[in-house]
Amino acid sequence: MCGIIGILGKNPVAPQLLDSLKRLEYRGYDSAGVATLENGVLVRRRAEGKLRNLEAVLAREPLQGRIGIGHTRWATHGAPTEVNAHPHASDGVAVVHNGIIENFRELRVELEARGVVFSTQTDTEVVAHLVGQQMKAGKSPVEAVGNILPRLRGAFALAFVFEGNDDLLIGARKGSPLAVGYGEGEMYLGSDAIALAPFTSAVAYLEEGDWAILDRQSVEIRDEAGLVVHRPVIQSTASAFLVDKGNHRHFMLKEIYEQPEVVARTTAHYLDMANGKVRLPADLPFDWAKLPRISIAACGTAYLAGLTAKYWFERFARIQVDIDIASEFRYRETPMVPGGLMIVVSQSGETADTLASLRYAKENGQHVLAVVNVPTSTIARESHIVMPTLGGPEIGVASTKAFTCQLAVLASLAIAAGKGRGFIDEADEDRLVRAMMEAPRYINEALKLEGHIAQIAKSLSKAPNVLYLGRGTSYPIALEGALKLKELSYIHAEGYAAGELKHGPIALVDEAMPVVVIAPYDRIYEKTVSNMQEVAARGGQIILVTDEKGAEHAGIDSIATIVLPDLPSTITPLVYAVPVQLIAYHTAVEMGTDVDQPRNLAKSVTVE
Known part of the structure; x- marks a missing residue:
C-alpha cells in the first residue's frame, strides 16, 4: 500500500523520483506527489489520480533540486x-x-491547542507538524525526528527532507517496509528494491523500529532505542526482472501468461525431478512426524492458496490443519499447541495482518514457515523457514502468478509432510512429484482457451451478479474466481461450496444469474453435477469449467463449457486457476475498468 522514494542525487532528481514512483504503481494509489529543495527552499508538486497527472504538472512546472522525496x-x-x-x-x-498513525487524533488535538493550523484531513500532517515544532524549538532535524518517533503509534514508513539541508535525508520504519540504497556519491530510500532497481543493486533493509540518517556518502542506522546498528548490505536481484508489459495489453495478462515459466521455476526449486522426490531444506527445525498440528494464516488470494493447502495436508499427511484469515487470527487469541507449525502466506511478505499473526505464533511456541515472493521481506526475515515462490515481481494488483506459485510451494510441502509422516510411500511420492512436474504443460494448454473465454466474458459482463461453485479443492478456486471478478470488473460475485447451494444461495438463482461451476471429473464430480441440475431447473445460466470426461458426462445444457485436458487431481487447482483468471480479466476488459489497478485496491496491504 502506497509507495515511498527518497533520493540524494548528483543531478535533478524529479525525473528519477517519477520513474521510481511508476515502478511502485503496482502497490495501488489514488494520488501522488514529490518535494525537492530548490536553492534550499522546499517546493512540492502534487496531483490527484494517476501518475500521468503528476507528470503533466512537472512538465509545466519542472523542479531542479538534487534532493527529493516522492509518494504514491x-x-x-x-x-x-x-x-x-x-x-x-x-x-x-x-x-x-x-x-x-493510530494516535493521530490525540496528537492533532495537542498540536491544535498549541495554535497549529491543519490544512489536510490526513494523519501524516501530524508528523510534519510534530517535527516542525521541534525544529522551531531549536532542535536539529536529526534530534527532532528522534524525539517524535517514540510518540507515534501504528505502522509507518517515513521519509523526511529539510529546508536548507541539501545533504540530509531521514527515513524510519515501524511495521511498513523501507530499504536504503547505496550509490556512488548518491543514496536512496525506497519502499522496496524494485523502486531502487534503476539506481543501485546494493540494498540494506531497515528492521522493525530502525531509522536512518543519510547523506550522499553514507548512512547511519539507529535502532528503536537510538543505538547505532549495522544492517547488512545485500545485492538485490530486482533489476534482473523486466517490469514491463511486453507485447501484452496489461501487466495482469502478461503475468497470467508467465505462469508456465514461473511455476516450472518454482517446482524445479522444490522437486528432485530426476528421482521423483521433494527437495526441502535439510535443516528444518521440526520433524513432520512429531508435529501436533498445522496452522495457516494469510489474506485475500494468499488465504485461498492456504485453504487449498489444507485439503492437501489433510489428505496426504493426515494432520489437522487450521486455516485463518490473518486479520481475524491476530485478534482471536487462539490457543496454540506448543511445537506446532504456522505457515504464513504472503506475496509481498509485508502484509500487516499476516505479519502480526506470525509474531503471535512465535510468541506461542510455533515453528513459523513463510511462503513469500520476496525473500528479503519482513515476514521472510522474521520467520524460521522461508520458502520463496520465485515468481518475480507481480505488478497487477490482482494476484495471478503469485497464487499459482504459492500453490506449487504448498503442494510440495504437503507431499513432503505426507512422506515424513509415513502416509505416502516412495511410489506415491514419485507419482505426486511427476504430476507436479506436468503442471506447467497443462497451464500452457489452459492458456490456449483464452479466445473462447474472451467470448464468454462478453455475455458475463452484462450480468449484475455471478455465483461460483466448487467442491473439494475446486471450492477455493471458486472463491478465487469470484474474488477476481469482483475486484476487476466490480460485478458482485460470490463463491460457495457446491453442497451449500441449497442452504441459501439457490434463492438467488433465476434466468439472469450466471453460475460458474468448477468441476473436474473427480471422485466428487457426480455430487457437483447434482448441484448443476438444481441450478438448471431454476433457469440459471451455467458456465461449466471441466475436463474432457466431465464435459462428456455432464448431461446438462450450459451456456458455455470451458474444457481443460484430463489431468492429475493434485494439480487441478494450479491449472483451473487459469480460466477463472481469464474470465475475470476479459470481463473487466469488456467493461473498460482499470485491470492492473482496480479502484480502492492496493497490491501490498501494509496497514490494517
Whole structure:
C-alpha cells in the first residue's frame, strides 16, 4: 500500500523520483506527489489520480533540486485529493508516509491547542507538524525526528527532507517496509528494491523500529532505542526482472501468461525431478512426524492458496490443519499447541495482518514457515523457514502468478509432510512429484482457451451478479474466481461450496444469474453435477469449467463449457486457476475498468 522514494542525487532528481514512483504503481494509489529543495527552499508538486497527472504538472512546472522525496498515496485518512496528497510540509520539513498513525487524533488535538493550523484531513500532517515544532524549538532535524518517533503509534514508513539541508535525508520504519540504497556519491530510500532497481543493486533493509540518517556518502542506522546498528548490505536481484508489459495489453495478462515459466521455476526449486522426490531444506527445525498440528494464516488470494493447502495436508499427511484469515487470527487469541507449525502466506511478505499473526505464533511456541515472493521481506526475515515462490515481481494488483506459485510451494510441502509422516510411500511420492512436474504443460494448454473465454466474458459482463461453485479443492478456486471478478470488473460475485447451494444461495438463482461451476471429473464430480441440475431447473445460466470426461458426462445444457485436458487431481487447482483468471480479466476488459489497478485496491496491504 502506497509507495515511498527518497533520493540524494548528483543531478535533478524529479525525473528519477517519477520513474521510481511508476515502478511502485503496482502497490495501488489514488494520488501522488514529490518535494525537492530548490536553492534550499522546499517546493512540492502534487496531483490527484494517476501518475500521468503528476507528470503533466512537472512538465509545466519542472523542479531542479538534487534532493527529493516522492509518494504514491492510497487514501486512508481524508479523500484522495491534491490537498491530501503527500508530501506534507510544515515549518521547514516535508514528509512522505506509508501506513497509519493510530494516535493521530490525540496528537492533532495537542498540536491544535498549541495554535497549529491543519490544512489536510490526513494523519501524516501530524508528523510534519510534530517535527516542525521541534525544529522551531531549536532542535536539529536529526534530534527532532528522534524525539517524535517514540510518540507515534501504528505502522509507518517515513521519509523526511529539510529546508536548507541539501545533504540530509531521514527515513524510519515501524511495521511498513523501507530499504536504503547505496550509490556512488548518491543514496536512496525506497519502499522496496524494485523502486531502487534503476539506481543501485546494493540494498540494506531497515528492521522493525530502525531509522536512518543519510547523506550522499553514507548512512547511519539507529535502532528503536537510538543505538547505532549495522544492517547488512545485500545485492538485490530486482533489476534482473523486466517490469514491463511486453507485447501484452496489461501487466495482469502478461503475468497470467508467465505462469508456465514461473511455476516450472518454482517446482524445479522444490522437486528432485530426476528421482521423483521433494527437495526441502535439510535443516528444518521440526520433524513432520512429531508435529501436533498445522496452522495457516494469510489474506485475500494468499488465504485461498492456504485453504487449498489444507485439503492437501489433510489428505496426504493426515494432520489437522487450521486455516485463518490473518486479520481475524491476530485478534482471536487462539490457543496454540506448543511445537506446532504456522505457515504464513504472503506475496509481498509485508502484509500487516499476516505479519502480526506470525509474531503471535512465535510468541506461542510455533515453528513459523513463510511462503513469500520476496525473500528479503519482513515476514521472510522474521520467520524460521522461508520458502520463496520465485515468481518475480507481480505488478497487477490482482494476484495471478503469485497464487499459482504459492500453490506449487504448498503442494510440495504437503507431499513432503505426507512422506515424513509415513502416509505416502516412495511410489506415491514419485507419482505426486511427476504430476507436479506436468503442471506447467497443462497451464500452457489452459492458456490456449483464452479466445473462447474472451467470448464468454462478453455475455458475463452484462450480468449484475455471478455465483461460483466448487467442491473439494475446486471450492477455493471458486472463491478465487469470484474474488477476481469482483475486484476487476466490480460485478458482485460470490463463491460457495457446491453442497451449500441449497442452504441459501439457490434463492438467488433465476434466468439472469450466471453460475460458474468448477468441476473436474473427480471422485466428487457426480455430487457437483447434482448441484448443476438444481441450478438448471431454476433457469440459471451455467458456465461449466471441466475436463474432457466431465464435459462428456455432464448431461446438462450450459451456456458455455470451458474444457481443460484430463489431468492429475493434485494439480487441478494450479491449472483451473487459469480460466477463472481469464474470465475475470476479459470481463473487466469488456467493461473498460482499470485491470492492473482496480479502484480502492492496493497490491501490498501494509496497514490494517
